[in-house]
């Protein structure tokens with residue numbers, strides 16, 4: 257028997273199933289359907305599809321939280337590249353879709369669960385960061401369905417028009433990444449995550465990145481960028497920032513300590529904060545696990561110009577949790593020499609010697625490739641691949657163990 261929750265744009269009737277009454281969310285019909293069969297069921301009518309079966313491997317769900325303009329898209333490009341294959345929007349679908357699909361991963365943007373469109377938010381005087389502008393019930397139901405191997409009709413928030421567009425069909429992938437403002441806000445959604453990451457960009461750096469993108473690329477004025485950051489700040493502090501306490505890994509981006517009173521935000525100090533005791537995740541370490549190490553690798557094997565590079569590794573506490581912290585301050589001069597640093601790191605979950613350096617060189621044009629943001633995003637991508645492979649292995653070995661017993 258398989259139990260499937262289905263979202264359709266039409267009301268659903270099925271002769272081979274028993275279903276509960278329809279409930280509507282944003283014009284969707286939701287129905288729980290119980291199929292009296294263990295075989296795969298597919299129903300194609302109008303714009304809906306049901307696809308579910310009992311006993312199949314479940315989707316692994318990863319949450320990535322950050323404020324807007326904090327590098328989520330860049331991180332996602334690095335992550336999907338680790339799995340190989342290009343990530344693209346659903347074929348033949350809405351050109352303004354926020355979804356990216358590759359062979360292994362599907363990345364959905366949680367902006368699609370805005371319950372209020374741009375005009376609605378303006379009328380009600382709320383920002384997109386405010387939980388009242390988001391539909392957490394639908395987010396939970398759909399992420400749960402995908403995790404259970406069931407396709408959903410997910411809404412689309414159109415960033416071009418500021419409107420909610422007709423939904424798109426999302427099939428359950430091997431790895432589902434939910435990225436956006438609130439992946440760890442609702443405890444029900446949080447509980448569905450197999451691994452969670454928070455990109456913690458300090459105000460100074462966020463401002464520098466916003467100026468770089470919104471002023472240089474989008475023609476916004478300095479005043480309007482400042483005003484937009486200030487307007488979002490209270491809701492950011494209330495609803496987004498607190499999620500970092502739940503993250504299994506946090507990538508913290510701070511101004512450098514290598515240049516006294518630096519306010520340019522170009523040289524960065526980046527910290528990878530890794531929770532201890534997370535299933536299928538063993539923190540990365542430098543030289544000697546559990547020790548405290550400060551390392552300046554500049555010398556014969558690593559070229560450094562001013563202000564140089566400094567690494568730190570050690571244990572710490574973060575929101576009452578035991579963590580390991582790996583820190584890198586300063587930029588790389590030559591990316592090919594990263595192999596020297598890579599060879600001193602352990603537990604990086606590479607499949608061959610030099611894989612981190614290879615990934616970094618492959619995406620040398622991505623923002624952050626010459627510093628700890630790119631390095632730690634790449635390593636986190638490799639750790640996620642490892643976590644996924646361990647989960648799959650544990651599922652395939654479980655029935656074998658049961659037969660042995």
Ligand SMILES: Nc1ncnc2c1ncn2[C@@H]1O[C@H](COP(=O)(O)OP(=O)(O)OP(=O)(O)O)[C@@H](O)[C@H]1O
Pocket residue numbers: 322323324325326327328329330331465466468469623624625629630
């Ligand atoms: N590691 C980095 N180093 C320097 N600049 C960066 C880095 N990551 C992102 N940026 C800057 O921030 C901008 C936004 O990055 P990105 O599009 O990845 O963020 P995002 O969180 O997906 O944004 P949004 O939610 O607004 O779409 C980039 O155009 C770039 O200017």
Ligand SMILES: O=C(CO)[C@H](O)[C@H](O)COP(=O)(O)O
Pocket residue numbers: 323324367374384385414415416418437
């Ligand atoms: O915080 C955001 C997440 O990306 C956006 O501001 C939010 O989704 C609203 O989008 P828009 O500004 O395009 O109406």
